[in-house]
Amino acid sequence: KKLAVFVSGGGSNFRSIHEAILDGRINGDIAVLVAKCGGANYARKKGIPVIVFPKTKSGSEGLSPHDLANALRKCKVDNILLAGYLKLIPAELIRAYPKSILNIHPSLLPSFGGKDYYGMKVHRAVIASGVRYSGPTIHFVDEHYDTGRILAQRVVPVLPTDTAEELAARVLQEEHQVYVEIAAALCEERIIWREDGVPLIRSKD
Numbered sequence: 689k690k691l692a693v694f695v696s697g698g699g700s701n702f703r704s705i706h707e708a709i710l711d712g713r714i715n716g717d718i719a720v721l722v723a724k725c726g727g728a729n730y731a732r733k734k735g736i737p738v739i740v741f742p743k744t745k746s747g748s749e750g751l752s753p754h755d756l757a758n759a760l761r762k763c764k765v766d767n768i769l770l771a772g773y774l775k776l777i778p779a780e781l782i783r784a785y786p787k788s789i790l791n792i793h794p795s796l797l798p799s800f801g802g803k804d805y806y807g808m809k810v811h812r813a814v815i816a817s818g819v820r821y822s823g824p825t826i827h828f829v830d831e832h833y834d835t836g837r838i839l840a841q842r843v844v845p846v847l848p849t850d851t852a853e854e855l856a857a858r859v860l861q862e863e864h865q866v867y868v869e870i871a872a873a874l875c876e877e878r879i880i881w882r883e884d885g886v887p888l889i890r891s892k893d
């Protein structure tokens with residue numbers, strides 16, 4: 689399978705997916721990185737093409753949603769993985785990639801999800817709420833923030849002494865593992881849909 693990865697932040701999930709492709713845990717290929725941030729340096733070093741999206745404020749750089757959809761089709765991209773990508777995905781791209789776009793969010797959705805919950809804000813809210821467990825969620829992407837069908841979750845404890853940074857680090861470690869497992873299942877076409885629309889992962893033969 690050909691993957692496009694979208695990043696806004698440091699890109700550690702992107703790197704861990706790429707390393708899993710290099711060592712054979714994922715039978716796929718990153719055709720292109722969509723970013724305009726730090727993650728792009730690693731991609732350029734590894735010879736992965738980079739597309740700047742969205743357009744920069746000056747309009748001098750970056751693609752429109754329509755041009756991006758065309759560029760991904762040209763790269764023969766099968767699936768899109770959002771890895772720390774903070775922008776809403778345009779409806780045109782969701783129409784072009786039905787049931788083919790995944791996102792990772794650092795909380796147990798539907799709790800602590802939505803446009804106001806990103807980065808450290810998530811972990812601060814989790815700690816302030818007093819919940820005892822948190823963890824990453826991987827879900828399909830729809831027109832809204834963090835509301836698409838949930839595909840996978842992992843649980844980590846929230847310790848009484850945790851700072852948001854400590855909790856974020858514990859969740860990020862789980863993120864790297866679960867996103868590699870799910871990307872591997874995606875590339876082996878082991879994602880199936882239950883009649884009621886819930887996506888499931890078929891175990892390896």
Ligand SMILES: N[C@@H]1O[C@H](COP(=O)(O)O)[C@@H](O)[C@H]1O
Nearest residue numbers: 697698699700701772793794
């Ligand atoms: N959306 C969230 O943003 C953070 C970015 O991580 P990275 O992959 O850019 O290091 C991760 O916690 C991810 O869940």
